[in-house]
Structure formats: C-alpha cells, structure tokens
Amino acid sequence: MTYNPLAVNICGVDFKNPVIAASGTFSFGFEFSKLFDIDRLGGIAVKALTREKRDGNPGPRIVETYGGILNSVGLQNPGIDVFIKNMTPFLETKKTVVIANIAGSEEADYCYMAERLSDVGRVSIIELNISCPNVKKGGMAFGIHPSDITSITKAVKRYSKKPLMVKLSPNAADIAANAKAAEDGGADAVSLINTITGMAVNAETRRPVLKNITGGLSGPAIKPIALRMVWQAYNAVKIPVVGMGGIMNAADAVEFMLCGASAVQVGTANFVNPLNSVSIVEGLKKYVEKNKLRNISDIKGQLITD
Amino acid sequence: MKELFLNVRENVELVKGVTKIKFFCANLPEFNPGQFINLTVGNFDGVLLRRPISVFRHDPAAKTFEIVFEVKGKGTTFLSRLKGGDLPATVFLGNGFTIPESAERVALIGGGLGCPPLYSVAEKYAENGVKFYSYLGFSTESRVILADEFQKVSERVAVATDDGTFGEKDFITNVFKREFDEIRPDLILSCGPAPMFKALKALNIPVPTFISTEARMGCGIGACYVCACATLTGNRRVCTDGPVFDIREVLL
C-alpha cells in the first residue's frame, strides 16, 4: 500500500485525512452522501445527540451577518435511541470515522449517553459538547468554569469506553485553563471552538432577527478568535487539539494546524458550498506536495514566532 | 439532487424589482413542480449563505429552467445583475407538490412571488388534462406578474390587488371563496405570504389543501435543521420535509 501523507492519528483513532465535518452542519452524513462520497473525509461529527428527542428553538433560527452566520437551532435531534436504531445502519455502510457529539441538561445525561455509545461499533470517538450556547439548561453551562469542566469530564470518562474529546466553548475567560481542565479530567482530546454567542437586530422592526434573541456565531468572522484559542490551548495541554472556526479552504486548515491542531473540523463552509470539505482535502494534498512534507502533521504547531 | 454549475442564459426584468433568469445545465436531475434550488450569490465578499429560489418553469428537452424573484437584499441584487457566467447551485430540492391521479380540478392560489412555483405545476399537468383555476393576488398593479402565462394553462385566471389598481380590489382568498361553488376544485395548492395561508385556512374548505412554506435556510439539503416549520408533529425541515405541507399540519 502506498503511504498516505494526509493520514493522522488522534487519540488512537486513524483518520485518512485531518478534515472532519463539524457537528450540527452535517447531520448524520446521509444528505451530503447524495452529493459526494463522504468516505473521502477523515471523519464526521454527527449532530449533537440528546437523551430524548428535541425539537429545538422556534424559527427564525439563522441569520447571516458580515462574514458569518448566527444560528439558534438549539440541539434539535431525534434522540440517542433513534440515532442508534435508524442512523447507524447507514453509517455502517461508510468507512469514515464517526464522532458522536453529545449534549445534555445534567451530568447524568452525558454519562448515560457515553455508556450507550460505548457499545456502538461505528462510533470511534465521543465529543462532549459542553459548549452549545443555544439551550437554557446545561449545554454551555458545563463549559465555562475550569472546575466544572474537570468534574464533568471525569464523570463521563468513567462511563465511556471510547476516547473522549471535550468540545470547548469560546465564551470563556481563559481558554488555556479550560483546555487544561479537560485534560485534568481525563479528556483524550479537546476540540474548539464552538460558536460565539451573538445577536442580530433589525433597525426597522426594532426586533432581534432570531426568535431566540441570541445565537451562536460561526464562519470566517470568528476565525481570528478561533486561531488564537487553538494556539493557546495547544500550548497548555499535551493531548491532541482539533481546531475549527471559520475554515473555508485548505489554507485556513493549514493555519489551524500551524497553531497546533492535529485535525480540523469544517462547519459553515458546508453551507457555502456542499463540496467544500472535500475541496479542503484536495487542497491539503496539494499543500503537502508543494511543500514536500512527509506527512501533513509535520506542520502541527510549527508556527514561527521569532 | 445534484451540485451543479448553472449557466445564465437570459436575465429580464418582468416588472420593476422582479427578475426572471433562465439557466441552462446539461445534466439537470429529475424535477418535481414546487421544488426549489439553493443558489450561490457571489464570490465570498461577506456573503456566505446561498439563497433558496423556486423553479418557475422547466423545459427538460432544452435542459433549461427559469426562476422569478423579487430583488430584496444583497443576494437577489447580485442575481438581478447577472448577465452570463456559471453559478454553483444545489438543484431541485424539497418535496414539491403531489398531484394525485384522481385530481381533475385544481385551484392554485398565489400571493405575489408565491405565484411562480404554482405555474410550474400547471405547466406540467395541464397537458395531462388536469384543469387549473388560478387565483393570483398582488399588492398593486405594478407588482402584477405572470398573469398571461397562467392564462395559457388555466381554465380561469382571477387577479386581485390590495388597492384595486388591477383586477378586483380584494384579497385573492376572498375571490376564491366566492367562486368556490362554481369551480368545485378537488385539490387546492397555494404559495404566498403567511397572512394569505391564514386566510386560506380560515375558509375551512373541506378540500385537500397544500401550501408551500418559506424559512431561512443554511444547507438547503436537510443537514443543519435551521429551516424549522412548526407543525402539529413538531419542528420539521422546510428544505426536505417541505417546502410543501398539508395546511392542516402547519401551525400558522
């Protein structure tokens, strides 16, 4: 077999390339698989799962802002049982790495789901979503203070037979401390950033554009913040860092890897063009060739700061 | 559905602020009337999201289709200025309207820019002998579009304007109500603004009624759950479960 210069390993899991579809923008992969072969991606992070089915927030739930989008979906998903019963058979037919993103209102919800998913063969990594800004209870509340992050990570770790990736919120005072807190709790990796809480207002109607009033900002507008946070997290922990926030093309992905990311997730770019994630894989191939790298991970953390 | 490049073949202003574009593409997928496309509106210059626009007319032999849209903001302004070139788009999305074999007399009730997708239904099924009765409502004379096109595929076309400058001065749902006993439709299809759907629902007509709804979209293909339509069975995705829903199911 020929050597694959894009192959990366994150907490013991092999990815054929470091490009992962970000949770909430790719559902469970089924829709995008009608447009391209999703096995060309390193992995997919599925829509956040909750213990019970959730309906999410009332609409409108999305608004475009300059260079970004605000969303307030609020974790609409069919619930973990339906995921295991109805979605995993489709995923069985695919080879891409599946990351299960989980969210809950209480610590017990997270533990329950981690335990259930530990027995699901197609799930390789559990992504602990303690950073959703669009729910009233739970979600981001677990992801702000370092002590809360350590304690929920520790608790879930006890129930999870799969590697645990903690998804960090940018709505935090000290991202380095929060990354370290996840590592202290036993996280096998951290991913960041989730969306940044924001608002859009209509001057004519004097109303917020989103029914939920606030939403989470994603897209190119947040990239500078995401890069900074990935860099700070990378310098604070030894576990792998998965970077995201506004990645639109291969150059953006490289920037995140230079700041320390072992892999990247692509979210909003999937809306701009549904083929963007595979374009990024192709772009990384070219980057590796052009720069004569043995493996893409040779650039990890190689930001030149002198 | 397919991700394709659409070649701009024609761009005409129908009335001030309303544009019609004809696209050509060699490998268009199957089309069901009432479906829409999700269209790129620029090379990233602060604009990220695509814009959902319904198909007005489809010519499978010529491999072309047309859209009709109102110029509202950044995206539709960009589209209205296109003179040629290729645009990436995801093509023929959503469920579209279903016309059962048994349907013989179909009432179409359109409000403003809701009229174009209804035309795509009549265009396809009038040939098969289905009779269409078209009720088109607009705010004022200068906004009236497509009345001549509907004439060609309908048994009857009624136009109403809010200010009476063209056709009857009334809401189009009222005109429809007055003529209901005469036309006796066995199916009602509607597309337009939410207040029109409310008025239609309030008529309480015991005939199957389907409406084409709108919501702000992210992906347009069913993967992001942002395009919520509140229904009796919870939030459903306008882009894939809809845009066409049974009026009884939708919480208006």
Ligand SMILES: Cc1cc2nc3c(=O)[nH]c(=O)nc-3n(C[C@H](O)[C@H](O)[C@H](O)COP(=O)(O)OP(=O)(O)OC[C@H]3O[C@@H](n4cnc5c(N)ncnc54)[C@H](O)[C@@H]3O)c2cc1C
């Ligand atoms: C299924 C579907 C079919 C449609 N078909 C047509 C059609 O045939 N003709 C037509 O004129 N219009 C149609 N619309 C509405 C059209 O999508 C909006 O007018 C258009 O997106 C406005 O974009 P803009 O950039 O010019 O306006 P802006 O106000 O600048 O848009 C800002 C954002 O809001 C979204 N948005 C604004 N208005 C709407 C709306 N009514 N529905 C959904 N998203 C909106 C835009 O997509 C964009 O993301 C349809 C909408 C949907 C959901």
Ligand SMILES: Cc1cc2nc3c(=O)[nH]c(=O)nc-3n(C[C@H](O)[C@H](O)[C@H](O)COP(=O)(O)O)c2cc1C
């Ligand atoms: C519509 C939408 C829904 C999202 N849903 C989730 C979710 O369910 N779970 C999660 O961890 N992150 C969710 N996110 C956040 C993304 O996974 C990602 O962290 C964020 O959007 C930043 O990346 P981007 O700029 O590439 O989109 C969502 C983002 C968007 C735009």
Ligand code: FES
């Ligand atoms: S727009 Fe993404 S699910 Fe409908």
